[in-house]
Amino acid sequence: MTTTSITVQSIFASATVSNFDEALIWYEKLMGRPADSKPIPGMAQWRNMGGAGLQVWKDDKRAGNGIITIVVPELEVELERLSRQGLQLANKIEGDFGRVAQIFDGEGNRINLAEPPKRFANN
Secondary structure (H helix, E strand, O other): OOOOOOOOOOEEEEEEEOOHHHHHHHHHHHHOOOOOEEEEOOEEEEEEEOOEEEEEEEOOOOOOOOEEEEEOOOHHHHHHHHHHOOOOOOEEEEEOOEEEEEEEOOOOOEEEEEEOOHHHOOO
């Protein structure tokens, strides 16, 4: 049996929400800009962020159960920016793995901001 790897053009992390309009305001603060597009009703997306993207979907049944990890080069810079936007940090953890800060959107989706150890910064 021959196997081939999937060809990936990009990957989107997704958050599901029940209050789409309110969530868009929150995610615009998180991302620091409006969504790049709203291609279909109940979905907004931010594209071309280091080969990845973020989508926010209206989905009442799945709302608030997401976990998204965004790897950032300088965690403190992002935390300061988010604080100026009124977004509050829930937890901050440090160790050999690097540094992670967690925040939650208004529906309970967890967003991990992760700064890898400097020895892994280019991976």
